Amino acid sequence: xxxxxxxxxxxxxxxxxxxxxxxxxxxxxxxxxxxxxxxxxxxxxxxxxxxxxxxxxxxxxxxxxxxxxxxxxxxxxxxxxxxxxxxxxxxxxxxxxxxxxxxxxxxxxxxxxxxxxxxxxxxxxxxxxxxxxxxxxxx
Numbered sequence: 001x002x003x004x005x006x007x008x009x010x011x012x013x014x015x016x017x018x019x020x021x022x023x024x025x026x027x028x029x030x031x032x033x034x035x036x037x038x039x040x041x042x043x044x045x046x047x048x049x050x051x052x053x054x055x056x057x058x059x060x061x062x063x064x065x066x067x068x069x070x071x072x073x074x075x076x077x078x079x080x081x082x083x084x085x086x087x088x089x090x091x092x093x094x095x096x097x098x099x100x101x102x103x104x105x106x107x108x109x110x111x112x113x114x115x116x117x118x119x120x121x122x123x124x125x126x127x128x129x130x131x132x133x134x135x136x137x138x139x
Contacts, residue, residue: 030104037090037103037111044091047084064088089115093123105131 047067051060064084071079090099090111102111110130117123 033107034100034103037099037108038096040087040108040111041090041094041096041099043084044087044089048088048091051088086112086115093120102127 047064051063054060064081068079068081068084071084077083093115094102106114106127114123114127117126
């Protein structure tokens with residue numbers, strides 16, 4: 001008969017492996033989200049700088065529309081005109097350093113909600129309160 005370890009050792013091993021897998025998945029998700037948010041910030045910067053260079057609102061709308069049409073075909077709905085406009089607001093509202101810090105805590109969906117808050121003070125308060133709520137929820 002084979003030498004079978006006591007059940008407690010198997011349960012401990014199972015729990016340890018589960019923790020490793022869950023932690024790895026969580027870290028990968030955070031890294032992916034961070035990369036995505038920073039990519040969107042860079043896209044917003046590129047668009048905003050191109051539009052500001054021309055100093056014409058109609059030119060800006062046309063650029064965003066054309067880029068959106070081409071990106072939708074290549075990458076799908078994540079690059080709609082409204083999403084590109086949100087990316088420009090992301091660039092306008094947040095430093096890249098702040099984006100980097102916040103993207104470790106919040107998803108792109110959170111940023112979209114933050115950007116919709118027009119008043120900067122209210123937006124910052126919303127971010128702070130959301131951070132505290134997330135921290136409490138993890139405990």
